[in-house]
Amino acid sequence: xxxxxxxxxxxxxxxxxxxxxxxxxxxxxxxxxxxxxxxxxxxxxxxxxxxxxxxxxxxxxxxxxxxxxxxxxxxxxxxxxxxxxxxxxxxxxxxxxxxxxxxxxxxxxxxxxxxxxxxxxxxxxxxxxxxxxxxxxxxxxxxxxxxxxxxxxxxxxxxxxxxxxxxxxxxxxxxxxxxxxxxxxxxxxxxxxxxxxxxxxxxxxxxxxxxxxxxxxxxxxxxxxxxxxxxxxxxxxxxxxxxxxxxxxxxxxxxxxxxxxxxxxxxxxxxxxxxxxxxxxxxxxxxxxxxxxxxxxxxxxxxxxxxxxxxxxxxxxxxxxxxxxxxxxxxxxxxxxxxxxxxxxxxxxxxxxxxxxxxxxxxxxxxxxxxxxxxxxxxxxxxxxxxxxxxxxxxxxxxxxxxxxxxxxxxxxxxxxxxxxxxxxxxxxxxxxxxxxxxxxxxxx
Numbered sequence: 001x002x003x004x005x006x007x008x009x010x011x012x013x014x015x016x017x018x019x020x021x022x023x024x025x026x027x028x029x030x031x032x033x034x035x036x037x038x039x040x041x042x043x044x045x046x047x048x049x050x051x052x053x054x055x056x057x058x059x060x061x062x063x064x065x066x067x068x069x070x071x072x073x074x075x076x077x078x079x080x081x082x083x084x085x086x087x088x089x090x091x092x093x094x095x096x097x098x099x100x101x102x103x104x105x106x107x108x109x110x111x112x113x114x115x116x117x118x119x120x121x122x123x124x125x126x127x128x129x130x131x132x133x134x135x136x137x138x139x140x141x142x143x144x145x146x147x148x149x150x151x152x153x154x155x156x157x158x159x160x161x162x163x164x165x166x167x168x169x170x171x172x173x174x175x176x177x178x179x180x181x182x183x184x185x186x187x188x189x190x191x192x193x194x195x196x197x198x199x200x201x202x203x204x205x206x207x208x209x210x211x212x213x214x215x216x217x218x219x220x221x222x223x224x225x226x227x228x229x230x231x232x233x234x235x236x237x238x239x240x241x242x243x244x245x246x247x248x249x250x251x252x253x254x255x256x257x258x259x260x261x262x263x264x265x266x267x268x269x270x271x272x273x274x275x276x277x278x279x280x281x282x283x284x285x286x287x288x289x290x291x292x293x294x295x296x297x298x299x300x301x302x303x304x305x306x307x308x309x310x311x312x313x314x315x316x317x318x319x320x321x322x323x324x325x326x327x328x329x330x331x332x333x334x335x336x337x338x339x340x341x342x343x344x345x346x347x348x349x350x351x352x353x354x355x356x357x358x359x360x361x362x363x364x365x366x367x368x369x370x371x372x373x374x375x376x377x378x379x380x381x382x383x384x385x386x387x388x389x390x391x392x393x394x395x396x397x398x399x400x401x402x403x404x405x406x407x408x409x410x411x412x413x414x415x416x417x418x419x420x421x422x423x424x425x426x427x428x429x430x431x432x433x434x435x436x437x438x439x440x441x442x443x444x445x
Contacts (some may be wrong), residue, residue, distance in 0.1 A: 001026050001064040005081065006071025007036055007056070010094040012043045013144035014069045015052055017098060020148065025052045026065070028080060032057035037427075065089055069097050072138070072163035075188055093167030095160065098143035104134075104154040106172075107283060108202045110165060111179025111212075113330040115139075117268065118179060118276040119159035120304045122283050125297040129289045130155050138164060155287075162189065166198040175286050176202045177210040179279055181217035182329035187352045203227075208286040210279055213238055230286060232278035234271050242278040242285075249277060249298075253285045260291070265299045269308055272333035306433035308334050311440045316410035319440045322417035323433030327351070328358040331419035341367045342413045343404045345397070345436075348373040348420030355382045358419055362388045367412065370400040374424045397425070397432065401439045 004015045007029035018025045025047075033041060033056050048054050059080045068084050068091045070076065076091075085091060099106060107126075109119050116139055123135035132154035136143045139159040150156060158173075162185055181199055189195040196217060203209055205227045211218045213231040222229055230253060231241040242251045242260070249260045260281055263274065277298060284294045303309065304324075311319040322334040326348070335342065335358070344366050355375075359382050362369070369391040371379055376393045383391045394400040397416075404414045416436045418429075426432040 001053070001062070002067045002069060003028060003055075003060065003065045003084070004069045004071075005029075005078075006074045007031065007040050007044055008071055008073055010073070010142045010144065011069075011071035012040065012047070013142035014071070014094045014097055015047055017101070017144040017147065018069070019047075019050060019052065024064070026055055026060060027052050028055040028060055030057065030078070059083070067092065069094055070167055072161060076166065091167060092169075093164055095137060095143050095158070095164045096168050096171050098147040099171055101147045102143075102150060102156060103152040104132075104150050104156050105174035106156040106158055107175045107177075107287070108158050108160050108171070108173035109177045109179070109279075109283075110160045110162070110199055110202045111177075112182045112184045112199075112327065113333070114179045114272055114276045114279075115159045115161070116324065117273065117304050117307055118177070118279050119157055121276065121280040121298070121301050123157045124301055125280060125284045125289060125294055126155050126157055126287075128293050128297050129284075133157060135159075137161075160202055162195055162198040165201045166194075168201045171201070171204075173202060173204045173207060175208045175210065175283055176204050177279055177283055178202065178212065178215075178218060178221075179275065180212050180215045180329070182327070183353060184327045184329065185351060187350070210241070210282045210286065212275060212279070213241070214275075230282050232275065232282050234274045234278065242281045244274050244278060249274070249281065251281060251285060253282065254291075258291070261295050261299055267299075267301060268303045270333045270337035272337075273303075273308075306429060308337050309433070309437075311437050312443075314405070314440075314443055316412075317405065317408040318413050320413060320415045320417075321433045321436050322415060323422070323429045323436060325417040325419060326421045326429055327353060328355055328419045331358055331417045332361065334415060334417040335361055335365060338365070338413045338415060340411050340413055341365070342415050343367050343370065343408060345370045345372070345400050345404060345414070345416045346418050346420070347371040347375050347379055347393075348418045348422050348432075349424040350374040350378070351421055353420070355379055355419065356386075359383055359386050359388060362386070366390075368392070368404070368407065370394060370404050372397055372400050372425065373418070373420060375420050379419075397435055398439055401436060405443060 126133040137158040306324040325331040
């Protein structure tokens with residue numbers, strides 16, 4: 001029996017995929033049926049009608065289980081996984097399981113921050129180059145949902161999280177990319193070493209590797225690996241790759257060095273998006289995409305929802321939705337991208353992160369911080385540590401947003417950039433960002 005762990009999108013997709021292979025399939029979740037969301041309940045019922053054995057709210061121990069397939073959102077330390085690990089049952093993540101059916105090349109993109117923007121941009125470039133391009137993974141489309149329809153002459157662009165990579169053992173990306181590394185998900189990985197090691201599993205030593213030359217955790221990797229490494233830098237020229245200089249995005253990977261485009265031609269804001277664009281250019285050149293396609297898609301790209309997304313201007317007060325900033329490494333670029341004084345809405349689930357580096361940027365930039373969620377007290381304490389006192393907590397995002405607007409003045413930015421995960425109050429960062437936009441769009445101008 002193939003036992004699938006987790007009844008969210010990836011696990012359900014893996015169960016459906018396993019069924020197509022005439023496997024005996026079991027589906028486990030620690031939640032009972034009534035605790036699943038409505039969509040999961042419907043799909044679970046359909047799978048049961050197709051012969052899937054359900055084990056909901058109870059640990060299933062059986063010698064029948066020959067393969068465990070784990071959804072990325074499930075910690076590997078839970079009892080049922082520990083049990084089968086001790087029984088030497090093979091454990092595979094949903095993404096890697098799906099990859100065993102894929103005959104098309106896979107371009108893998110990971111990093112603490114910028115994954116979704118870069119993956120989306122790379123997807124647009126590659127779709128213009130090859131319409132049979134599929135964007136999957138952490139970006140919202142489970143690989144298992146699409147893999148059987150991907151032709152051999154297609155291309156897979158995959159956003160890969162540390163959760164997806166930590167179970168990986170045999171994945172071979174045709175191009176692998178690490179955008180950056182900063183502390184994140186330490187409640188899951190426990191140590192930075194574990195987190196970094198998960199990220200490094202994306203690397204395929206026999207294929208091009210794209211790395212950020214300016215990232216402290218990647219510098220040693222760049223010098224130590226004997227592989228085809230291309231680098232990108234937002235600060236200085238590189239030996240072989242892409243870089244930003246004098247307001248221009250440049251490349252020296254081809255025989256002739258050239259300017260790809262000017263910064264002011266881009267629609268995405270901030271130095272971090274310069275880096276995302278440089279990484280995308282490097283990936284596309286490494287694959288052989290013509291430069292005219294790269295430039296056209298680059299300057300047409302409008303960014304992604306929930307990432308420094310402009311929402312509305314009301315009486316000179318601009319609202320930005322940066323709900324995807326679920327850690328300080330992502331929140332810092334959002335804050336730095338703001339032009340003018342900012343009223344910052346922040347806070348959320350505690351991932352055992354530190355907020356010092358982010359909060360040290362508040363002075364001279366942030367007028368006031370409006371906090372929600374589990375991390376409220378920790379952020380307040382850290383603000384006090386650095387002498388920033390204009391901070392207040394609220395029970396709901398609605399209240400925090402309305403007070404920020406009431407206190408706002410002409411020329412202010414109101415920025416939702418939580419620096420925390422959403423799961424203490426919301427199902428996802430998307431739900432959090434959509435609520436923020438709903439609140440803003442219902443304010444009277």
